[in-house]
Amino acid sequence: MDDMTVFQILASKFQYDFVRDALLVGVLIALCASLLGVTLVLKRFSFIGDGLSHVAFGAMTVAAVVGLKSNDMLLILPVTIIAALLLLAAGRNRKIMGDASLAMISVSALGIGYLLMNRFSKSANVSGDVCTTLFGSTSILNLEDYAIWLCIFMSVIVVGVFILFYNKIFAVTFDPDFATATGTNANAYNIMIAVITAVIIVMAMKLVGSLLISALVVFPALSAMRLFRSFKGVIVFSGCLGVFCSALGILISVVIGSPIGSTIVVVQLLAFIVCYMIGFFTKSKG
């Protein structure tokens, strides 16, 4: 009987377009984030998601203050892309400065963002707004049509880039020096990865909020690395796991009414623990 009620709740919720839209957008964002996550984790850029999302948060508050409320993407996206280029370039040239500059940029953006929201927001519930932006919100449940199409469009581009440039991405991630020496422009691919990262971060902000984006990027890649030993295996499984966890998280949160972002993150964490255990036991058997 219990199962029936769960399905009944789901069936009743799925009558609404906005639930289906949220599921679609959530799954697409998770797919992109988990594909990209493999490269970022392997390049030791796990924290870039975190840092960039704080930058995007800062940009969002600036956009709100200057009155770009309805098309704030025009400001958020370019600012985040520039930050991504700066961070990835800095991380490459000065390896020691990489994480320090990331920490500096991310807390500055967070601090400035909150200060601006606090001083200039006309909303009655500032701390509620901040909490919503940081931890995700129900904003994914009232998506505008253009946002859905934008999301579909970006996902197609990201997945297309991954399939088309798969071999190059592998070579540049594994050994940038060798790739450059044999005629692959590693720098160009780093820039491409930086730009895609920024785009995904900005899209994912709507889904899980600024603080939880790293989970979408990092968890599927780490889980896949526990189980798979080839790059192809890791990429494919990471993508599948990202989609599965995101869909499951959204369904659970629809049924029990929990916040979408943190539900997805908890599902990701549980999936990681399962993968870790499987990896641990299969390894010890030899």
Added chain:
Amino acid sequence: MVQLECNDVCLGYDGKTVTEHLTFSVSKGDYLCVVGENGAGKSTLIKAILGLNPPISGSLSFQGLTARQVGYLPQHTPVQRDFPASVGEIVQSGCLGKSRLFYSAAQKSEAAAQMERLGITHLKNRCYRELSGGQQQRVLLARALCAAEDLILLDEPVAGLDPKVTKEMYEIIADLNRSGVTVIMVSHDIAAAVKYATHILHLSHEPLFFGTKTAYLQTPVGRSFADIGEEG
């Protein structure tokens, strides 16, 4: 036939000169060993040959091949230590410079042939990070050969290997050289250089020596290593 010609080259980075007045040449079939203490410009020379860091002055030119046709065996980076990739994937990536986006059937069989040549075909589906140090070096060497068969550039190929595997690695490299591959090897190991190489380039802040091995052993600095070489 001269393949690489280096004429009065000055090397450095960030505006600092590391070594200058560097003149040497590498002919087809040579086995040149570049030795010298840390900071003498060995890595900078490698980057210059690969075209990653052009010389400050002087000319460095290839004849009959391009900088893209140098097979490079780099030192390990921390990223590679836990990288999930199969041996087949890594060797195949050596062909990438020649392909556009996807590998052709010819390139796949090229990769298979190089794995066979280095005796790692049975490791094809194994994960790189689970291999021993010597096996990993063979994988990277196979990848280098996929990129270029005429000239290979080895950066400290035996760093971190135990003595037995080190000897095996040197034998593999010597075999490749006998089969016509030009070898440029950067090494700390002067004893091995004296034993295997045909030419020696001893770098310091100014080049101390360039010439054949026999001539090197006549110089004061070379003579001090001659004994070690004979023992090894």
